[in-house]
Amino acid sequence: MPELPEVEVIVRELKPELIGEIICGCEILWERTFVSERGTLPLNLIIHSISRKGKYIVMTLSKGALVVHLRMTGQLLISYSDLLDQEHVRLIFRLSSGKNLYFFDSRKFGRIYFVKNPEEIISKIGIDALDPSLSESKFFELLGKRQIRIKSFLLDQRFLSGLGNIYIDECLFKAGIHPETKVNFITRRKRKKLLSVINEVLVGAIQNMGTTISDYKTTGGGFGTNQKYLTVYDRENMPCLVCHDNVRKIRVNGRGTHFCPTCQPQVKEIR
DNA sequence: CTAATCACCTGAAGGC
């Protein structure tokens, strides 16, 4: 569930804790969590910088980089105490200051890659949804004349990265676009609206420290509050907060998709 | 190009 805002909050919390630290130990408790050519992490590398692209966390080291994807249930938590006996610990980095960086992940989907160059991973995904260089014209160009449904487009990280199921439903509601609308049927006006809504929704969610539905926790162990402000996600059969029509739930690309049939009318396709 | 399905995993929730 961590999407762009949750990952951004985690990155902001990790920075002051980890930059300058030396990784002096790495214990892998679930093999598939850690991916690298050698299968192990060279020790005594310094953490130089921490950044994010889409839902990936990038930690550049004095040699190579760690790239983390939390997928559904991954959590990065920092603790001085020994949490080895806790459930769902998949990997532990021991740091020079005595701190430990724990990777928890109940569903084991999360991955930590060690690569020479983070571009090996992050060049495969599209521009970050909050990248300042994402102009209207660039966004319009990405949308283009695709026949794909808008929800599928936003789920596909190769076009625009960072949005996941929850924020996509929220953005499409606020932009008044039905999730099954084919991209090429979205007017210029609506495209413009969609981009500004994506910005508002993501920035707002970061201010609220993310959305905690089930597993998400910040690195400090805190919870987000953005779930209090969700308008359609997980509100099936509840009244729309704008028009009081019932929120509907359908499946798009196998994902539960929530929308208001009145605020997000289905576009009549010509021909 | 687009879409559907499955695989990867576990825990929570619902039905009986």
Place this chain on the structure above:
DNA sequence: TGCCTTCAGGTGATTA
């Protein structure tokens, strides 16, 4: 209580 089924959703691979 308890067993069984379904659902949750990020991504990649495979198939239609």
